[in-house]
Amino acid sequence: MLAANDTRPIMFELKESTQALHDQTEHGNFNKELVNGRLPLAQFVESLAQFYLIHRALESQIRSHRPHSPAMSAVVLDYQFQEPYLLNDLAYFGRNCETIHPLPATTDFIARIDAAAAECPVALLGMHYVLEGSNNGSKFIAKAIRRAYNLTDRNGTQYLDPYGDQQREYWQAFKDAMNAQDFSDVERRQIVRAATETFAAVMQLHRELDAGSSPTPQATAPKTGGCPFHR
């Protein structure tokens, strides 16, 4: 529980409050299959498709609220938008992003994003924190994925490893920018709550992806082109 007038850096608070959820997400079956290279390619591509819908919704809300929020303007830099990386990966796998149907977990996730944007836009930073922070672990997953599906260079793994050698530097810059903001206690509570809910939402999506309950046609082999939004 957050103390009144908490003076700890917000990134400390975020890490501490979500560590158990992080570890639960990291050790979930979906991640295990992914890291061990056992996840069928079609399920991997479907996970990219679902995260594309989520990032598109979150980043569109951040883009509209950022000009009115000094904190969002200072923290969220354009390279952190993951939608272009996802579009590149989906195009590589020949997945038409106009035919993606959201899984129930994705629909709920997007509803949470829209509710946060309507009620307390700064809470979007808590959601962004979880997804931006996930790049720390995804970098390792990208290595396993490249091996498992014989992918070369960054083909198909831009979303998992968007920053390459700059991962550490970019993560530090994100943490510094968050810690430099003068959030009110109410804002801090909203950001931490949004982060907690986001971990739960990611876990639910992983469970549905793991169950293979995709309602959409899936790609089976990499090829170039395919996405109407790309190129």
Ligand code: HEM
């Ligand atoms: C195999 C899976 C994963 C591994 C191995 C992993 C590993 C790591 C590592 C090593 C860090 C620390 C980076 C640093 O501070 O230098 C980290 C941070 C983080 N990861 Fe993961 N992770 C995984 C999955 C995930 C997932 C699925 C999410 C969320 C959807 C996630 C969200 C985060 C967040 C938010 C942080 C930042 C924590 C903080 O310092 O505040 N991770 N992860």
